[in-house]
Amino acid sequence: MLDLPISQVGYHDLDEVSGVSSPSVRHRETARKLVAAVNGEGDGLLYDHPLLRLEVGGQPVFLEPDLVAFKFGDKLHVVEIKSFPVVDGQADPALVKSATTQACAYILALRSMLAAHGVHPEIVSDRIILVGPKNFTNRPTGAFVDAQNQVKNLARQLERIERVSSQLDLLPDGITFDLDKDERGRPRRPQSELLKALELVPAAYRPDCLNHCEMAFFCRSRARACRSLDVLGPVVTEPLGGIDTTSMALGLAHKRLEPSQEQVEIAAALRHAAWLRAELTSPRSTSAGGAQ
Structure with a gap:
């Protein structure tokens, strides 16, 4: 080569x-x-x-x-x-x-x-x-x-x-991720206590985290729980800058939410996409397609 x-x-x-x-x-x-x-x-x-x-x-x-x-x-x-x-x-x-x-x-x-x-x-x-x-x-x-x-x-x-020191200053007082291992290297800290500590720290998830991070599945479950768009990857999140959750995206698309000044163009695109989807999936559209 x-x-x-x-x-x-x-x-x-x-x-x-x-x-x-x-x-x-x-x-x-x-x-x-x-x-x-x-x-x-x-x-x-x-x-x-x-x-x-x-x-x-x-x-x-x-x-x-x-x-x-x-x-x-x-x-x-x-x-x-x-x-x-x-x-x-x-x-x-x-x-x-x-x-x-x-x-x-x-x-x-x-x-x-x-x-x-x-x-x-x-x-x-x-x-x-x-x-x-x-x-x-x-x-x-x-x-x-x-x-x-x-x-x-x-x-x-x-x-x-x-x-790293400035990042540590942002953590809640007293938080630790120490496993409290015994002399044989076995963790003694209760799992529920460690999970509680992890949940105090914001998680930033992307699909490619699965390729290199052992915490990816934990962060993905948290992202799914809060309906974060991060689980869909940058192909979705980058065009929808300023919209963080599927709830917000659907709310803007179906006019249940009023867009902010920064969201006006994105909201218009979402509403147009929702209208197209409704047209393509409606019974009338399906019947017309079958008749052709």
């Missing part, structure tokens, strides 16, 4: 460094190996289990890409290896988007690490290499995915994230 002859493919596994697997040691070794490769001093072109670090909300977070590939004299590429199939050159768009977002974090972390060692961050390509099974087989296939816009968007979002 990178047009490298077999003779040039060198491999380094950074999962352990001389038998040591601590994050700080692996991160230092990752930086050393990749900086050497960029400077033409290394013999590797594939770096497995590299450990990167990214600052999120003022806190350092370790990240581990599947692979970093280096084309001599050109670019470093982040490689994402996924289990979802690529059928006839196409994969599930939602899964591709999730994988791309994940890779964008690796790109930013890799650029930050190299910049700290005097390497221009643009040496890291904003095209990721996505690898997956071909047509439900064990044979891998891959393709470049252009993530330039997503990288820029994620960088802006990270810049706007408040520090």
Whole structure:
């Protein structure tokens, strides 16, 4: 895929460094190996289990890409290896988007690490290499995915994230999510008590949360309970900006609610859509369609 002859493919596994697997040691070794490769001093072109670090909300977070590939004299590429199939050159768009977002974090972390060692961050390509099974087989296939816009968007979002300490100040006094584990690591805290604590914190749910968050099912149940439009995803919520629930959307569509000044155009579109639906599903419309 990178047009490298077999003779040039060198491999380094950074999962352990001389038998040591601590994050700080692996991160230092990752930086050393990749900086050497960029400077033409290394013999590797594939770096497995590299450990990167990214600052999120003022806190350092370790990240581990599947692979970093280096084309001599050109670019470093982040490689994402996924289990979802690529059928006839196409994969599930939602899964591709999730994988791309994940890779964008690796790109930013890799650029930050190299910049700290005097390497221009643009040496890291904003095209990721996505690898997956071909047509439900064990044979891998891959393709470049252009993530330039997503990288820029994620960088802006990270810049706007408040520090964790300021977010903690917004939590109710005395709240904790500690499981109170015993000496064997078994939680002792009652489940009802933990659920009560979780319900005190607003949940922001999106359908793609199911791909990467263990709390997704909990947040989805809360979103459904309050009839949040978030359960329908951005395809629905973005055009309906300012309308948060299905109750509000239906109320505006059927003229049971009066729109605010900001909702006038959206309300008109909803009412037109409701009228079209009523026309298409009415017995008269069905009979006319059958007569044709």
